[in-house]
Amino acid sequence: MPAPTALLRQPEELGEAASAPLPNNDQDDELILDAPEAIPSESTAMQVTGDADTEMHIDEEGRPRFAPAKNNDGVMRIESRKVPIPPHRMTPLKASWPKIYPPLVEHLKLQVRMNIKNKAVELRTSKHTTDTGALQKGEDFVKAFSLGFDVDDAIALLRLDDLYIETFEIKDVKTLNGEHMGRAIGRIAGKDGKTKFAIENASRTRVVLADSKIHILGGFKNIHIAREAIVSLILGSPPGKVYGNLRTVASRMKERF
CATH class of the missing domain: 3.30.1370.10 (K Homology domain, type 1)
Known part of the structure; x- marks a missing residue:
C-alpha cells in the first residue's frame, strides 16, 4: 500500500532544519554548564543584593541573625495639631500659659503657640522631636486643660502612660x-x-x-x-x-x- 503524499512531502517542507545534524553530548554538557553563568537566576541576584546591604549569619539552630536596626533619631515627618479652646477657658489659658508651654517645649520637644484669633492651641513637631507619640501626648495635655482640669493634674498625662x-x-x-x-x-x-x-x-x-x-x-x-x-x-x-x-x-x- 503506497504511503500518503503528505508523509512523503514532509521532509521537503522542513528544508534544512530537518537535515541539520543533532548536537553532540559534549555540546549539551557545555550548554548546561554555561547556562547559570550566562543568565543569573533570581536566587543568586537576591543573594548579591542582600550581601551588599546587610550580611546575614546563621546560628547553630539554623536561625538567621540580623544586624541591629539603625537608630532613627528625630521624627521623619513634620505633623501639626490644632486643639480648640472653649471661650470660657481662654482667660485661664492666658493666665496659666507660663506653666503650660514649658512641658510641651522642653519635655516633648514640640513647637507650640496660642492662636488668640482662632481660639486654639497649635502644636507641631520639629527636627528636635524624638518621641513619636509626643504630638498625641501634647494634644491630650492641652485638651485636658481645656476641659477644666488644673495644669498640675493635666501634666500627669505627659509623665504617665496609663491615664485616660x-x-x-x-x-x-x-x-x-x-x-x-x-x-x-x-x-x-x-x-x-x-x-x-x-x-x-x-x-x-x-x-x-x-x-x-x-x-x-x-x-x-x-x-x-x-x-x-x-x-x-x-x-x-x-x-x-x-x-x-x-x-x-x-x-x-x-x-x-
Missing part, C-alpha cells in the same frame, strides 16, 4: 430636667464640694463638673470606681451609702498596693 479621660453626661444615666438636674449636680458636688473631693480621694482620680457634663481623669480601674459612685448619686442614692461603698473600695485598693 472619660466624659459622660447626666442624661446618659438618667433623663432629668429642670430642678431635678440641679439636685443631681448638687448631690455629686456636695456641700462645698465635699462629696466630689471624697470621690476623688477614694478613687485616686480627678473629677470636673462642667454643667451637665462630667469629666474623670485617672487610670482605667480608678475611673470605673469614680463613675460607679457618681452614677449612684445621679440615680438617687443617699450620700451616706455612697461614702460607705467608697470606704470599702478604698480599703481594698490599699490592700492591693
Whole structure:
C-alpha cells in the first residue's frame, strides 16, 4: 500500500532544519554548564543584593541573625495639631500659659503657640522631636486643660502612660430636667464640694463638673470606681451609702498596693 503524499512531502517542507545534524553530548554538557553563568537566576541576584546591604549569619539552630536596626533619631515627618479652646477657658489659658508651654517645649520637644484669633492651641513637631507619640501626648495635655482640669493634674498625662479621660453626661444615666438636674449636680458636688473631693480621694482620680457634663481623669480601674459612685448619686442614692461603698473600695485598693 503506497504511503500518503503528505508523509512523503514532509521532509521537503522542513528544508534544512530537518537535515541539520543533532548536537553532540559534549555540546549539551557545555550548554548546561554555561547556562547559570550566562543568565543569573533570581536566587543568586537576591543573594548579591542582600550581601551588599546587610550580611546575614546563621546560628547553630539554623536561625538567621540580623544586624541591629539603625537608630532613627528625630521624627521623619513634620505633623501639626490644632486643639480648640472653649471661650470660657481662654482667660485661664492666658493666665496659666507660663506653666503650660514649658512641658510641651522642653519635655516633648514640640513647637507650640496660642492662636488668640482662632481660639486654639497649635502644636507641631520639629527636627528636635524624638518621641513619636509626643504630638498625641501634647494634644491630650492641652485638651485636658481645656476641659477644666488644673495644669498640675493635666501634666500627669505627659509623665504617665496609663491615664485616660472619660466624659459622660447626666442624661446618659438618667433623663432629668429642670430642678431635678440641679439636685443631681448638687448631690455629686456636695456641700462645698465635699462629696466630689471624697470621690476623688477614694478613687485616686480627678473629677470636673462642667454643667451637665462630667469629666474623670485617672487610670482605667480608678475611673470605673469614680463613675460607679457618681452614677449612684445621679440615680438617687443617699450620700451616706455612697461614702460607705467608697470606704470599702478604698480599703481594698490599699490592700492591693
